Amino acid sequence: QLGGLLSLYGSRLAGVLVTLIFLPLYARLLGKHDFGLVALLMSAQALMMMLDLGMAALASRDLAASPHPGAARARWRRAEQLLTLYFAILAVPALIVTWFTEQALLLGAGCVVLCWAVTLQSLSQAAMLARGDVHRAALLQGVGVLCRAALTAAALQWVEPSLRVFVASQLVGALAHLAISRHVGQPRHQDEVGIEAEPLRRLAHRGLPLFFM
Numbered sequence: 713q714l715g716g717l718l719s720l721y722g723s724r725l726a727g728v729l730v731t732l733i734f735l736p737l738y739a740r741l742l743g744k745h746d747f748g749l750v751a752l753l754m755s756a757q758a759l760m761m762m763l764d765l766g767m768a769a770l771a772s773r774d775l776a777a778s779p780h781p782g783a784a785r786a787r788w789r790r791a792e793q794l795l796t797l798y799f800a801i802l803a804v805p806a807l808i809v810t811w812f813t814e815q816a817l818l819l820g821a822g823c824v825v826l827c828w829a830v831t832l833q834s835l836s837q838a839a840m841l842a843r844g845d846v847h848r849a850a851l852l853q854g855v856g857v858l859c860r861a862a863l864t865a866a867a868l869q870w871v872e873p874s875l876r877v878f879v880a881s882q883l884v885g886a887l888a889h890l891a892i893s894r895h896v897g898q899p900r901h902q903d904e905v906g907i908e909a910e911p912l913r914r915l916a917h918r919g920l921p922l923f924f925m
Contacts, residue, residue, distance in 0.1 A: 719850035726854035734861040741865075741873040749875050753823055760827045761834045765798060766922030767791040768835050770915075772842040773922075785898050786909065788839050792832055794912050794919075799828040822879045829886035836893040845897060852893050860885030 739747045761768075771791045778784040803824045810820030833856070840849035860882060867881035868874075 719847050723850040723854035723857075726857045730857055730861045734865055737865050738868065738878070741868045742875070742878065743873075746873075746875045746878070750878055753826075753879070756823070757827050757830045760831050764795060764831055764835065765916055766919030767795055768838040769922040770919040771835060772838045775839050775842040784839075784843065788835075788898060790910055790912070790915060791835060791839075791919075794915050795831060795835065796828065797912065799824060799831070816876070819876055819879060822883050826879060826883045826886055829883065829890050833886065833890045833893055836890065836897055840893070840897040843897075848896060852889070852896060856885075856889035856893070860889060 738750060742750060771788060774787045775784045778787065803821070806824050807817060807820050810817055837849050837853050840846075840852075863885045864878060864881040867877050871877050871881075
């Protein structure tokens with residue numbers, strides 16, 4: 713238990729290092745205007761992880777109570793599907809706002825996909841912790857956050873110091889982080905056949921009380 717606690721603190725330390733080391737670097741490379749937009753985007757990421765329809769909390773509870781690996785995987789994937797639908801709906805007003813503010817639609821779409829990937833990564837970490845895979849969850853989170861920050865810093869330094877490059881590099885890092893977390897974290901069982909998928913509406917109804925708590 714002590715080792716797991718230390719691992720979690722280590723993953724939190726990675727976030728602190730990003731704040732202390734990489735954010736000042738981003739500010740220096742991007743300038744005041746673009747860094748202000750970056751700060752807004754990072755705040756939006758944090759907000760969307762909170763506004764996840766209660767899926768992280770619900771998945772943690774369901775997976776911790778599920779002794780069947782196939783059922784656990786099915787519940788995890790169902791939560792991902794609901795969040796994907798949720799972000800697809802949110803993308804419509806986001807792209808409309810992008811259009812009317814004369815920003816690039818591709819950049820706006822990239823921001824939405826980035827928030828989606830970060831939110832699903834948060835769900836993945838919660839699910840792995842619920843399954844008792846504390847060390848790997850903490851390692852993936854800490855290393856993933858640092859690698860994404862380093863990739864972004866390298867892209868801004870060597871490609872172009874712009875908001876477009878920031879979003880693109882963050883998106884590549886977030887998608888890679890999510891793919892690795894899903895591959896490592898989801899139970900490797902093929903016995904999902906016969907497990908009835910929970911309707912998305914019912915899943916949302918179960919998650920909303922946890923979302924408002």
